[in-house]
Amino acid sequence: MQMAKVDFSTVLPRFISLYIFSFLNPKDLCAAAQVSWAWKFLTEQDCLWMPKCIRFGWFLPYTPTDNEYGAWKHHYIACVSNLDWPIPREATAMYGTLNEPKREDEELQERQREKCLRKIIWEKIALRKKELFKVRPPWASGTCCSRLLKSKCQPRLSQTVRDRVGLHEALEKQLVLASLEALPKRSNVSGSHSYPLLSKKTWHGVYKNDDSPSYASQLHIILISSRIPAYEIVVDSIKAGIISLVYEHCGLTLESLLYLIEKALDGRKAQSMGIFSEGDSREINLLQGYKIGIKNLLRPEVRDFWEKLGSYVAPEQEGGHVDLFVPLGASEAGIEVLSQLSQLTGTFFTAPTGIATGSYQHILSDWLGRPWEMDPFGIYFSESKLQMWSSLADFLEDTLKSVRKQLSPLFKELRKNISAKIIGQFMFDHMSVANILNNQEIAQALADGLMELSKDNSDKPLEFLSNFLLKKSSKESKDFGEDVILTKCDPKATFDLFMKERNVRQDNPQDAESSLSKNDLNFETLVKLERKLQMDSAGKRTGVVRELLRSERKYVQMLETVREVYAAPLQAALSSNRAILSAANIRIIFSDVLRILSLNRQFLDHLRDRLQEWGPAHGVGEIFLKFGSQLNIYTNFFNNYPVVLKTMEKCRETIPAFRAFLKRHDKTVATKMLSLPELLLHPSRRFEEYINLLYALRLHTPAEHVDRGDLTAAIDQVKNYKRYIDQMKQNIGMRDQLSDIQRIVRGCPTLSEENRYLIRVQDVAQLHCCDEAVSFSLRTYEHTRDLSLFLFNDALLVSSRGTSHTPFERTSKSTYQFIASVALHRLLVEDIPDSKYIRNAFIVQGPKREWICATEAGDDKFLWLSALQRAIKSSLDK
Helix, strand or coil, X not given: CCCCCCCHHHHCCHHHHHHHHCCCCHHHHHHHCCCXXXXXXXXXXXXXXXXXXXXXXXXXXXXXXXXXXXXXXXXXXXXXXXXXXXXXHHHHHHHCCCCCCCCHHHHHHHHHHHHHHHHHHHHHHHHHHHHHHHHCCCCCCCXXXXXXXXXXXXXXXXXXXXXXXXXXXXXXXHHHHHHHHCCCCCCCCCCCCCCCCCCCCCCCCCCCCCCCCCXXXXXXXXXXXXXXXXXXXXXXXXXXXXXEEEECCCCCCHHHHHHHHHHHHCCCCECEEEEECEECCCCEEEECCEEECCCCCCCHHHHHHHHHHHHCECCHHXXXXXXXXXXXHHCHHHHHHHHHHHHHHCCEEECECCCCCCCCHHHHCCECCCCCCCCHHHHHECHHHHHHHHHHHHHHHHHHHHHHHHHHHHHCCCCHHHHHHHHHHHXXXXXXXXXXXXXXXXXXXXXXXXXXXXXXXXXXXXXXXXXXXXXXXXXXXXXXXXXXCCCCCCCCHHHHHHHHHHHHHHHCHHXXXXXCCCCCCCHHHHXXXXXXXXXXXXXXXXXXXXXXXXXXXXXXXXXXXXXXXXXHHHHHHHHCCCCCCCHHHHHHHHHHHHHHHHHHHHHHHHHHHHHCCCCCCCCCHHHHHHHHXXXXXXXXXXXXXXXXXXXXXXXXXXXXXXXXXXXXXCCCCCCCCCCHHHHCCHHHHHHHHHHHHHHHHHHCCCCCCCCHHHHHHHHHHHHHHHHHHHHHHHHHHHHHHHHHHHHHEECCCCCCCCCCCEEEEEEEEEEEECCCCCCHHHCCEEEEEEEEEEEECCEEEEEEEEEEECCCCCCEEEEEEEEEEEEHXXXXXXEECCCCCCCCEEEEECCCCEEEEECCCHHHHHHHHHHHHHHHHHHHHC
16 A cells, blocks of 8 residues: 655644654754644644743743743743853852952953853854754754764754755864764763673773782783784784784774773783884884874873773783883883883883894893893793794795785684784794794805805815815804894893804805905905904993994995896996896996995995994994985985886896896895895885984983984984985885775776875675664664775775676685765764664765665774774864
8 A cells, every 4th residue: 555655743633743742852842843834833832831841940920811822932932041151250159169359450351351252152153053054954953953963863964955055165064073973982881872892791891990819810912013024923923821912003093992902801901011013213103193202192192092001901019011012212212202101101111122123133132121030022922933033024024915815815704813823823834934044044054165165176075065064163153152142232041042143144254255245355354343342341332333333234235235146247248248238227227226335335434444443432423424415325216216126127028138137146145035126125224224223322322422412413314314215105105005996996086196095994784774764773774785995084985895706716806896985074974873673884974975884893883983083083174
C-alpha cells in the first residue's frame, strides 16, 4: 500500500499532538512555531508553557481572559529576557566576595567599561542570530544551526538547502569547527559518544594508585616507531613478557598515541617505558609533524601528552623511568629536554650519551644518569639481535622492503606488532643474520689474502694463504688490547669485544687500500694519529675528536672509492678511444662528487694538522667554519643529484658496455659491497653526523674555552645546511608519494601541488541508510561498496576500492577508482553513535555529497577521526 507523507497534527487528535509537543524545550517550541500556522497555534497553547513557567516560579500577575492567546509563552519570554549574569563588581556587592576597595572615580570608570563591553557583546549576539536565521531551515532546533551538535536526535542539515543557500565562507568555517567539536573525545569514558579505552572486566583506571603488589609488578612497555629502519628486526629482538606497541609514524596524533598506550597497558602502571623512535641529539622525531625539542616542549598539546604519558609510569621514588632510545645525552639541548621532561612529569627520563656515525650503536652506549644496574636496552631487548640490527639497519631495511611487500598482505588482519615480529623472525632465521658479522670478517680476511696471493704469484698458494691468515690473526690480537670503543666512554665487556674487532678491521690500512689511493703518503700518518688519540686519556672531548677524525677518514675512503673504482676507469677508457661513456655523461655523473672529495680531503688534512699536537686548549671550530664557507660545492651536488641518477639509469638502459661495467664493479669487495647509487648517498648522510659530533664536542667544551664560540657558529652553519638538505628530501619524497597514488587510482586528477603530502589512508565500508525518518538509534544500514579515503594536508580524496584476482593464484591486489575530492576547510564530519544495528560509523559531508562510512574496528575509527580532525584544524588555521 502506498504511504503518503502528511502532517501528524492534521490527522491526530489535538490532545495527542499537544502531548507530543510537550516533550520539546522552549527553544524547540519557538522553532516549531515557524513551520506553519497550524503548528504556531498548537505550540503557543498555555497548557505547554504554563508548566515551564511554574517550574522556575514565574507566575502570571493576572488571570488571562478566555480569549487571550499565548499569555504564558509571552510571560516566559519576558522573564528570560530579564535574566542576567552578575559581573564581578555586582557579585561582590551581592555575595560579599573579597575585593580591594576602589575609589569613586575608579568605580565609575569600571562601570562605564562594563557598560560598553556588555553593549558590544549583545550587539554581536544579535548579529550572530540574524546570520544563523538566514541559513537555518525553519524546522531546525533553536539550540544549534544544524545536526552537528545533537546528532542523536536532530535531523541532518539538508544537502539541497546547503547547496541552494550558498553559505558564506565565515559561516561555513564555523560549521566545520562545530562539527569537529561534536566529535567524540578520548577522555570520555562513558556514554554513546565515547571511545571506551578498556573492557569493563579489566578496567582499573589508568590514574588509579593501587598499593597491591600485583598492580605494578615490573611491567615494561616499549613503543617502536614504524619509521625506524628494519623495525621488524627490532620487534623480533624484544624479550618475552615485554609489552610491545608498534605505531605508525604518519597519520597519528599525540592523542591517538595516548589512546594506543592506554589500551596496551589495560589500566595498569608500567615500571618502565621505552620509546624507540627517530631523532638526534637535540630532538625526538616522535610522529609526523611532532619533532619534540626544547622549543616546542611546553606547547599545550605537547605538554599535555608528556604529562599523561608520565602518569602511566611508576614515579621516580618507586624506580619508574622512561627510556628514550635517542642520543639526547650527547648534547646540551638534549640534556635540557630530558631535564624538562623529568620536571614536567615527575618521572625519571634517560637517554644514551654515546655518539655513533653511520649506525644506531649509540643505543648500546652508556645511558645518562642510570641509577639501576641493567642497561635500558637490556631490559627490553635481546642484546645479540639488537647488536646485529644496530650495525646493519640500513642494509636490512633495503631487504625488508621487498619482504614487506610480499608478506604484509597475508598478515593484514593481524595486529601490527604481531605481523612485524613474524616478518622479523622470518628475516632473522632465513638470512642467518646472527652470523653475518663473523662471516663478514672472515670473508674480508680471505679477500685480502687472495688479493695478496694474486700479487705474489706464489707456487704454493695454500701455504702462502695460511701464513697470511696467521700473520693477520696475530696482528689483530695484538691490536685488540690497545683499541677502545669510539662511540662509548665506558663500554660493557660484551659489546666491547664486538666493537673492537670491527674497529681493528676499519683501522687496518690494508683494508682501505682498495678505496684509498696507493700514492696517499698521509694514510699511515692518519692511522698512527688515530692510535695516538685512542691512547690519550684526556677525557670525553678527546673521544669526540677521535670519532670525528675516524669518521671523516672513513667518509673520504668512500668518496675515494667512487673515484678509483668508477670515475678513473671510465675516464681512462675515454682517453684510450674505447669509451664506455661520453665525456659529457662522465662530467654529469662524477664532476660534483669529485669536487666534494677534493673539499673533504682538504678538511681531513686540516684536521690532521690540528690534531698532531692535540691538547686540552686546542679546538676544531675554526676548521669547521672554514669548511662551512665552501658548502656551495655540496649545493651543486644536491641540485644535480636527480639528474645524476636519471643519467645513470638512461646510460644503463641504452649502453650495454656501461651496463656490463656496473655489473663488474657494483657490490664488490673494493666498494664495500655497495653499488654506485648507494655510494652517492654518503654526502647527504654526513651532515647529520657532523651535527651530532659538533653538539657532543660543545657539550664537553667548557664555557670559557676559546673554541666554544666557533663551535656554536659552526653548529648553526651546518644545521642551516642540513635543513636545506632535509627540505629537498621531503619535497622529492612527497612528489614520489603523490605520483604513486595518482598512478594506482584510476581517473585521479593531478595531485602534484606545492607542500601537499599524504597523512593517512583509511579503508572503510560505504553505507546507505534505509530510513532516515527514524531516530539514529533505530536506523538500519546496508553496505553498498568499499571505499578508501586518502587524507592529505589540504584535501580528502575519496575512491572506491575493489579486489582483482589472478587466475590460479591465491593472492589478490586492490584496485582504486576516483570518486571525489573535497577541500578540508569545506568538510563536515559527524559521528554516528554505536547502536544495535551499526558500529564504528561516521559521516563525511562535502559541499555537494556525503558518505556514510564505517571502519572495521573501533580503534581505526578513533585514529582516523583524530587525524582528520587535526588536519582540518590545521587547514582552517592557514
